[in-house]
Amino acid sequence: MDIPYEMIFKRKSFRRFDESLALSGEELQDIERQVARLIPLEDGIRVNYRIIPRKQTSSRRGEYCLLMYSEIKEHYLLNAGYLLEQMDLYLAAQDIGACWYGMGKPEVTHEAGLDFVIMLAFGKGRPEEFRKDYTRSRRKDLSVIWKGDSLMEIAEVARYAPSSCNSQPWRVYCDPHRIQVFRATGIRSIMPASRVPYYNSIDMGIFLFFLETCLAHTGHSFERTLFPDEGSRADPIPVASYLMPEG
Ligand SMILES: Cc1cc2nc3c(=O)[nH]c(=O)nc-3n(C[C@H](O)[C@H](O)[C@H](O)COP(=O)(O)O)c2cc1C
Structure with a gap:
């Protein structure tokens, strides 16, 4: 598609x-x-x-x-x-x-x-x-969601992914050949706290699609690994990692 x-x-x-x-x-x-x-x-x-x-x-x-x-x-x-x-x-x-x-x-x-x-x-x-100026949609500062100064042109676009209550639970650590994607815990919103992991996990899937669309658009090939669901007690929770061949 x-x-x-x-x-x-x-x-x-x-x-x-x-x-x-x-x-x-x-x-x-x-x-x-x-x-x-x-x-x-x-x-x-x-x-x-x-x-x-x-x-x-x-x-x-x-x-x-x-x-x-x-x-x-x-x-x-x-x-x-x-x-x-x-x-x-x-x-x-x-x-x-x-x-x-x-x-x-x-x-x-x-x-x-x-x-x-x-x-x-x-x-x-x-x-x-439809949206005329995407830069006017409310999103967190890039410094909150993206650590490392690689692939900033991708960060600048992927961060416009939609999320439940606009909670934007994605947190990214990026170096030139690897992107690590995490889900923040402790997100406060009007959702009942017990439902936050459910909706934020859907949000993370949305973000992965945005991220991959941006990588493909900019000609980056990658190998994706998903981490086990709630596989660790880490905070933020590891969700996916993308390895990009040295170019
Ligand atoms: C999983 C999910 C559930 C959502 N549920 C609702 C909802 O029940 N009611 C609503 O008005 N918006 C809902 N939204 C829309 C978000 O509030 C919206 O995506 C976010 O505020 C960002 O705005 P934008 O989509 O216009 O860019 C939901 C979004 C997601 C991703």
């Missing part, structure tokens, strides 16, 4: 949808086709998707919701973030507004042995409603 890098700058969380606009049958079919082409972070985690009218969920936004169901297995939350972020960006390219909706619940939460994980609410937007 070819997702334009430029969509990183165009996407935003759509919270107001013009109810006079509607998706066409062809647009919905195209979305179904794209969903089947999403690239997983890790093979071997069974997932499934449903596109249903928003009114069949607790979401109050969008015309439809894309629901994701997954097998509960190591890295399934990272995988969910990585997969659905591809749709968030793809939809922006079609002038379809989307919003990750952590608060949303569908009627069916278990299906064919898979559990509901997260949804994206979406609906037709107008081109002018």
Whole structure:
């Protein structure tokens, strides 16, 4: 699936949808086709998707919701973030507004042995409603999230990844041939504390997709290693490491 890098700058969380606009049958079919082409972070985690009218969920936004169901297995939350972020960006390219909706619940939460994980609410937007100046979106200072002075052009873009409550749990240590990605703990937000690891793990999958899109765009090849879920008591928690060949 070819997702334009430029969509990183165009996407935003759509919270107001013009109810006079509607998706066409062809647009919905195209979305179904794209969903089947999403690239997983890790093979071997069974997932499934449903596109249903928003009114069949607790979401109050969008015309439809894309629901994701997954097998509960190591890295399934990272995988969910990585997969659905591809749709968030793809939809922006079609002038379809989307919003990750952590608060949303569908009627069916278990299906064919898979559990509901997260949804994206979406609906037709107008081109002018998308982000015009990404540098104005609120994000943490680079010095908080990125240590080391390598690959700053990548840091400058990857940091615009969306996250639950804009919590931006990613912390990166970067040297010229290795990027180490961690998840910060102790994130304070309006989410119940017990749910923070869940949503922040999805956020980390989103960030990995942004990071890899930036690496590919700048011609960096890499070898990714994922760390075991909650595999250490370290703070921040190691999530992934990228090795780049000496060039
Ligand atoms: C996993 C996840 C869950 C989210 N849940 C909600 C939500 O329930 N309601 C909402 O309005 N926004 C939600 N958001 C959107 C974030 O608030 C938003 O991505 C963040 O504030 C950054 O803004 P931007 O997406 O416009 O760049 C969620 C985002 C993520 C990644």
